Amino acid sequence: MAYNFLLVDDSKVVRKALRKTLSMTDLEVGELHEAENGLQAFEVLRSTWVDVIFLDINMPVMNGMEFMEQLRLDEELKETPVIVVSTEGSKERRERLDELRVRVYLRKPVSPEAIVESVTDVLKG
Amino acid sequence: MLNVESFKDTLTQVTARVLEDWAMMLVEPADSVPEIFGDNDRCFCSSIRYRGVFNGVYSIVCPPGFLEVLASNVLGSEDEIEDDDRLDALREMANVLCGNLLTEMYGEDPVFDVVMPRIRELPSSEIGEFFSERTICFLADDEPIAITYSMEASDAD
Numbered sequence: 001m002a003y004n005f006l007l008v009d010d011s012k013v014v015r016k017a018l019r020k021t022l023s024m025t026d027l028e029v030g031e032l033h034e035a036e037n038g039l040q041a042f043e044v045l046r047s048t049w050v051d052v053i054f055l056d057i058n059m060p061v062m063n064g065m066e067f068m069e070q071l072r073l074d075e076e077l078k079e080t081p082v083i084v085v086s087t088e089g090s091k092e093r094r095e096r097l098d099e100l101r102v103r104v105y106l107r108k109p110v111s112p113e114a115i116v117e118s119v120t121d122v123l124k125g
Numbered sequence: 126m127l128n129v130e131s132f133k134d135t136l137t138q139v140t141a142r143v144l145e146d147w148a149m150m151l152v153e154p155a156d157s158v159p160e161i162f163g164d165n166d167r168c169f170c171s172s173i174r175y176r177g178v179f180n181g182v183y184s185i186v187c188p189p190g191f192l193e194v195l196a197s198n199v200l201g202s203e204d205e206i207e208d209d210d211r212l213d214a215l216r217e218m219a220n221v222l223c224g225n226l227l228t229e230m231y232g233e234d235p236v237f238d239v240v241m242p243r244i245r246e247l248p249s250s251e252i253g254e255f256f257s258e259r260t261i262c263f264l265a266d267d268e269p270i271a272i273t274y275s276m277e278a279s280d281a282d
Binding site: 011086 | 216223
């Protein structure tokens with residue numbers, strides 16, 4: 001079974017690096033979608049099935065915290081697993097992300113190994 | 126509040142760690158003088174602001190050669206690197222550096238809002254104006270970079 005991913009980050013370089021990392025793993029990668037902010041991410045999620053979301057926090061238009069708040073209120077999308085990849089270091093915000101059921105929090109800079117490990121954990125359920 | 130020397134030590138450690146871990150660059154300290162930029166007739170400057178217990182700005186100045194290495198290392202040299210990628214890599218570097226530095230300096234309790242990094246081209250004639258006592262320089266894979274920072278206590282403190 002191939003898994004679809006959504007990469008949400010305002011940095012094209014970060015999205016490219018994530019795309020490359022995922023494509024080089026043993027994971028069965030299906031479609032790789034991209035979004036520059038939370039609002040674009042919702043547009044993607046409304047039009048296609050996504051198994052795992054990679055999410056940055058500090059983004060324009062709709063940031064990662066706002067996105068998570070809305071995602072968990074959405075009846076159709078609220079169970080979608082999310083892996084946060086961010087520079088955010090505040091305990092208060094990380095605790096809020098825990099409450100919003102973020103499955104994994106990775107602090108930038110993040111290694112390809114950590115990406116693979118987190119995806120594997122999330123897909124195992 | 127940390128003194129300038131202590132802050133410089135932390136900035137040096139965090140910068141080296143971020144560039145080595147994220148961009149696989151070999152980083153070494155360099156003299157903090159404009160001359161390290163040599164014959165480069167232009168550079169790029171990425172500035173990032175943060176607000177919280179302290180407010181401040183970090184600015185990074187680097188030549189095109191540094192951007193080339195940075196983008197190639199982050200994306201893989203076999204990929205086609207576009208102009209946007211080079212500047213985007215610098216923007217992301219400022220973002221990652223600022224986030225890690227704030228945690229290293231102030232711990233995990235304070236909440237900071239980080240404003241999106243801005244990038245501008247810096248003619249060689251203006252590089253000298255960038256330097257102050259709060260400037261630290263490095264050679265990363267033999268390419269020069271300079272970081273200048275400012276910080277002040279917030280009124281909200």
